Amino acid sequence: MLYPESERVTAVKHRLLSFMDRHVYPNEARFYQEAEELGPWKVYPTVEELKPLAREQGLWNLFLPDSEHGAGLTNLEYASLCEVMGRSHLAPEVFNCSAPDTGNMEVLARYGTAEHQERWLKPLLAGEIRSCFAMTEPAVASSDATNIESRIVRDGDSYVINGRKWYTTNATDPRCKICIFMGKTDPENPNRHQQQSMILVPMDAPGVEVLRPIPVFGFYGVPDRASEVVFRDVRVPASNILLGEGRGFEIAQGRLGPGRIHHCMRLIGLAERTLEKLCRRAASRVAFGKPVSEQTVTQERIAESRIMIEQARLLTLNAAHAMDTVGNKVAKTEIAMIKVAVPNMACQVIDWAIQAHGGGGTSNDFGLTAAYATARLLRLADGPDEVHRNQIARQELRKYSNK
Numbered sequence: 001m002l003y004p005e006s007e008r009v010t011a012v013k014h015r016l017l018s019f020m021d022r023h024v025y026p027n028e029a030r031f032y033q034e035a036e037e038l039g040p041w042k043v044y045p046t047v048e049e050l051k052p053l054a055r056e057q058g059l060w061n062l063f064l065p066d067s068e069h070g071a072g073l074t075n076l077e078y079a080s081l082c083e084v085m086g087r088s089h090l091a092p093e094v095f096n097c098s099a100p101d102t103g104n105m106e107v108l109a110r111y112g113t114a115e116h117q118e119r120w121l122k123p124l125l126a127g128e129i130r131s132c133f134a135m136t137e138p139a140v141a142s143s144d145a146t147n148i149e150s151r152i153v154r155d156g157d158s159y160v161i162n163g164r165k166w167y168t169t170n171a172t173d174p175r176c177k178i179c180i181f182m183g184k185t186d187p188e189n190p191n192r193h194q195q196q197s198m199i200l201v202p203m204d205a206p207g208v209e210v211l212r213p214i215p216v217f218g219f220y221g222v223p224d225r226a227s228e229v230v231f232r233d234v235r236v237p238a239s240n241i242l243l244g245e246g247r248g249f250e251i252a253q254g255r256l257g258p259g260r261i262h263h264c265m266r267l268i269g270l271a272e273r274t275l276e277k278l279c280r281r282a283a284s285r286v287a288f289g290k291p292v293s294e295q296t297v298t299q300e301r302i303a304e305s306r307i308m309i310e311q312a313r314l315l316t317l318n319a320a321h322a323m324d325t326v327g328n329k330v331a332k333t334e335i336a337m338i339k340v341a342v343p344n345m346a347c348q349v350i351d352w353a354i355q356a357h358g359g360g361g362t363s364n365d366f367g368l369t370a371a372y373a374t375a376r377l378l379r380l381a382d383g384p385d386e387v388h389r390n391q392i393a394r395q396e397l398r399k400y401s402n403k
């Protein structure tokens, strides 16, 4: 193994795998049914039932490298655990390791004041509340975050917030109590990267209105509670600003590195599980006198999937190692590379699995449609492929400038 697991991680993984077998997989069908019947505005009882069990077993907040608040694992150590969780849409929240809460908790742990941590981080770490992150806006191309137009205006001891956001994951969840909001405090600043700030907005503050859930490829709630939210003259104490005015980009960079790698780790788990489904289905169906698995085209796709998953895993472990050793900022190219490679790999593997399942692959019976939606949305969320590719290319070209 290129990156051998520590004894501690192997022990946790063992317990995690056993929890998945005993509690997660047997409850998946019920979870999907709840999501379908209850919709995006409700809490799903299966999740709430399993959370205390996971917590009791110490399978809780494993994502947080900060040992004061979380498990204190490195990114590399967390990678194989996160991959296991990614095998099921139900798992990440059961272990209090789901996006965007994980990224928001990291922000509060790193940049929040003692007061922010007491009021918001504590209940998030306890899994009592949820959170959202509001950056993207319907009116502007938000993959370029300097375009964000929402305003955060100082007024005495308060800030007044106005803006319309969409794709604010989690906002329809009744447990969602806190929003990390990005907007402009200094629109005239000649440095476009210092115009933006981030501020904490309680979801029950007057003027916050969750307008609608947004379906993701027709799904509501799972795999994503995407939402549209409007903020009209929302007033919050000035102390709710994170780090200070003009530091929104700095926080976004700190937040997005771990968030992106966690998405990739989970997708590798999802792709592994999908390949398993592909193989089982292809081996169990006979067409034109032989099992589908004996058609060379199927074998080719299975082999290609295995190669692609292994490549993606190694690239992701390499990025995790870089984040642990040189820091998120220096590891930005490694992070950008996995953010392109892994969702594209997962889309392809899931697409082949859908094909191998025949018509049934397009139903919700095999979990492949929700898996595809997850992989595909991640070619956009946390930055579209093109933006990451541009960044990788710029880094590459820099090697040859002035030479």
Ligand SMILES: Cc1cc2nc3c(=O)[nH]c(=O)nc-3n(C[C@H](O)[C@H](O)[C@H](O)COP(=O)(O)OP(=O)(O)OC[C@H]3O[C@@H](n4cnc5c(N)ncnc54)[C@H](O)[C@@H]3O)c2cc1C
Pocket: 100, 132, 133, 134, 135, 136, 137, 140, 141, 142, 143, 144, 166, 167, 168, 169, 170, 216, 224, 226, 377, 380, 381, 382, 383, 384, 386, 387, 390
């Ligand atoms: C399910 C889901 C959940 C999400 N959750 C959140 C959330 O919780 N909070 C949040 O703030 N946002 C969230 N997002 C939003 C996501 O981060 C944005 O959709 C993404 O950053 C792209 O911004 P945009 O939608 O405004 O696309 P645009 O900026 O309008 O870009 C459209 C397209 O233009 C192309 N493009 C853009 N720039 C370049 C370039 N430099 N070179 C070449 N082509 C380019 C790309 O193909 C891109 O997809 C979520 C998105 C989805 C789909």
